[in-house]
Amino acid sequence: MQKYSFFKLLQHSLSHHKNWQAAWRNPAPAREYDIVIVGGGGHGLAAAYYLAKKHGVKRIAVIEKGWLGGGNTGRNTTVIRSNYLRDDSARLYEHSLQLWEGLSQELNYNVMFSQRGLLNLAHSHHEMSTLLQRHYAMIENGIESEILNMQQLKKWLPNANLTSSARYPITGAIVQRRGGTARHDAVAWGYARGADALGVDIIQQCEVQDLIVTNNAIKGVETTKGTIKADKVLLCAAGHSGHLTKMAGLELPMVSVPLQAMVSEPMKPCMNTIINDSTVHAYISQSDKGELVIGASNDPYLSYSQRGSWQVNEETLQAILELYPVFSRVKMMRHWAGIVDITPDRSPLMGLTDVKGLYLDGGWGTGGFKATPGAGDLMADTVANDKAHPLVKPFGLDRFTSGRLVDEGAASGVH
Amino acid sequence: MLLINCPFCGAREEHEFHYGGQAHITRPADPEQVDDKAWADYLYYRKNTLGLQAERWQHSFGCGQWFNALRCSQTHQFKAVYKMGDDAPEGLS
Numbered sequence: 001m002q003k004y005s006f007f008k009l010l011q012h013s014l015s016h017h018k019n020w021q022a023a024w025r026n027p028a029p030a031r032e033y034d035i036v037i038v039g040g041g042g043h044g045l046a047a048a049y050y051l052a053k054k055h056g057v058k059r060i061a062v063i064e065k066g067w068l069g070g071g072n073t074g075r076n077t078t079v080i081r082s083n084y085l086r087d088d089s090a091r092l093y094e095h096s097l098q099l100w101e102g103l104s105q106e107l108n109y110n111v112m113f114s115q116r117g118l119l120n121l122a123h124s125h126h127e128m129s130t131l132l133q134r135h136y137a138m139i140e141n142g143i144e145s146e147i148l149n150m151q152q153l154k155k156w157l158p159n160a161n162l163t164s165s166a167r168y169p170i171t172g173a174i175v176q177r178r179g180g181t182a183r184h185d186a187v188a189w190g191y192a193r194g195a196d197a198l199g200v201d202i203i204q205q206c207e208v209q210d211l212i213v214t215n216n217a218i219k220g221v222e223t224t225k226g227t228i229k230a231d232k233v234l235l236c237a238a239g240h241s242g243h244l245t246k247m248a249g250l251e252l253p254m255v256s257v258p259l260q261a262m263v264s265e266p267m268k269p270c271m272n273t274i275i276n277d278s279t280v281h282a283y284i285s286q287s288d289k290g291e292l293v294i295g296a297s298n299d300p301y302l303s304y305s306q307r308g309s310w311q312v313n314e315e316t317l318q319a320i321l322e323l324y325p326v327f328s329r330v331k332m333m334r335h336w337a338g339i340v341d342i343t344p345d346r347s348p349l350m351g352l353t354d355v356k357g358l359y360l361d362g363g364w365g366t367g368g369f370k371a372t373p374g375a376g377d378l379m380a381d382t383v384a385n386d387k388a389h390p391l392v393k394p395f396g397l398d399r400f401t402s403g404r405l406v407d408e409g410a411a412s413g414v415h
Numbered sequence: 416m417l418l419i420n421c422p423f424c425g426a427r428e429e430h431e432f433h434y435g436g437q438a439h440i441t442r443p444a445d446p447e448q449v450d451d452k453a454w455a456d457y458l459y460y461r462k463n464t465l466g467l468q469a470e471r472w473q474h475s476f477g478c479g480q481w482f483n484a485l486r487c488s489q490t491h492q493f494k495a496v497y498k499m500g501d502d503a504p505e506g507l508s
């Protein structure tokens with residue numbers, strides 16, 4: 001792998017940047033691998049990277065039906081945080097956040113991780129109580145969190161409508177300063193480049209059409225580029241996970257629905273943090289390019305179409321204007337949807353399945369981007385050892401029969 | 416926005432409606448007798464169909480009635496609406 005550095009940049013500028021090595025190869029699939037990973041989003045690529053790097057697995061393939069990061073990885077609004085309520089989730093997302101903090105160095109790829117802080121706003125005494133419950137749960141779990149009063153909030157949000165004449169006046173907030181954003185494509189590309197350098201075959205434009213199962217053990221996958229044998233298969237297919245597990249006769253407790261987001265025209269910097277508001281219901285940040293990045297509720301209905309309904313966008317923008325009347329003339333540039341896989345308790349589905357050698361990393365719903373490094377790392381460990389990592393264990397499918405749900409209905413929010 | 420045909424009021428815009436998820440789910444008749452797996456199936460497992468799904472909608476900001484619909488999860492197109500308690504119309508795809 002060609003290392004990126006300031007010196008290299010200088011050197012290549014002499015040849016007009018025409019001689020950079022391709023970031024990854026484009027191999028034809030071999031007939032057999034030790035591990036096949038279905039889905040070339042952040043999760044699949046990260047798992048491949050850690051399997052090769054930390055567990056020394058030699059023959060790994062990542063199979064992607066479209067292009068790298070073309071699923072939810074490339075459609076998400078990149079909010080990264082670990083401010084979850086339950087102990088199990090706090091540990092999982094905090095593990096991931098810590099990996100984010102060293103990721104650009106680890107991958108020698110600038111993922112533009114920017115810890116600009118994430119604010120959760122409250123509009124009433126009751127909402128503040130709920131936020132405080134989460135705040136203290138985080139402190140108990142060793143994760144930093146701060147309470148902001150209105151004076152402090154004015155410094156954080158100079159342009160927002162913090163007056164008491166607002167339709168739903170804001171009364172306070174909590175902030176996780178280590179929360180932030182990253183560049184979504186760079187995460188997929190960085191892991192792809194790293195994995196490729198360690199010998200992982202990344203196969204794009206190749207759809208998995210069937211899972212080969214004999215005697216309740218996985219034997220490989222049927223793809224549009226032929227049969228690929230493997231005794232271990234990891235599914236990282238987000239909204240399509242349930243569709244895939246059905247091929248092995250497994251149903252999943254999840255529904256696939258569209259989640260939409262949008263960006264505005266680029267503007268001068270006017271917002272240096274991320275704001276989430278559960279009452280008026282929307283969240284917003286400003287990208288390094290200057291676009292406002294805005295999202296809100298998922299569409300309610302089952303869908304695989306990667307588009308949603310217009311009124312959801314309308315409601316989102318109403319909510320944003322409630323917080324930021326100054327944005328009323330900003331033009332929106334693009335809006336889109338991804339298909340998110342929502343579970344009954346809004347926590348992911350991770351670990352082993354009833355089919356030997358078939359592993360699952362899905363059900364991330366509206367909030368799995370932040371988990372990309374963590375899930376990749378923990379699933380690599382789980383697949384390599386054929387045993388759920390302790391941080392993965394609570395998120396197994398058995399929780400739906402045991403009743404030990406990890407209820408993150410409130411903290412999972414929509415990002 | 417979807418245009419949804421309420422069997423009682425006719426075509427109305429989506430935001431008058433509330434989505435109720437997969438239709439025809441029956442509560443086990445004797446919950447004490449079923450095992451954890453069957454109970455989890457009833458509570459949490461949905462078909463998540465790629466294609467035509469029978470599902471429930473409520474015309475919450477209209478007549479308030481619940482009804483069933485057959486809708487495609489790939490195109491969002493409604494193929495049929497029918498009343499609660501009736502079987503899904505057959506022969507559609």
Ligand SMILES: Cc1cc2nc3c(=O)[nH]c(=O)nc-3n(C[C@H](O)[C@H](O)[C@H](O)COP(=O)(O)OP(=O)(O)OC[C@H]3O[C@@H](n4cnc5c(N)ncnc54)[C@H](O)[C@@H]3O)c2cc1C
Nearest residue numbers: 039041042043065071072073076077079208338368369370
């Ligand atoms: C609008 C929107 C906003 C979001 N905002 C946030 C946010 O702010 N913060 C956050 O943490 N999360 C957010 N999320 C959620 C986050 O994007 C996802 O949880 C995360 O990216 C999932 O990553 P993944 O790698 O598992 O899935 P994906 O990136 O979707 O990758 C799955 C891949 O599998 C491929 N695939 C599927 N079926 C097959 C098959 N049969 N054969 C081969 N390949 C297949 C797909 O093409 C896809 O590329 C958001 C999601 C959306 C849609």
Ligand SMILES: [Zn+2]
Nearest residue numbers: 421424474478
């Ligand atoms: Zn009606």
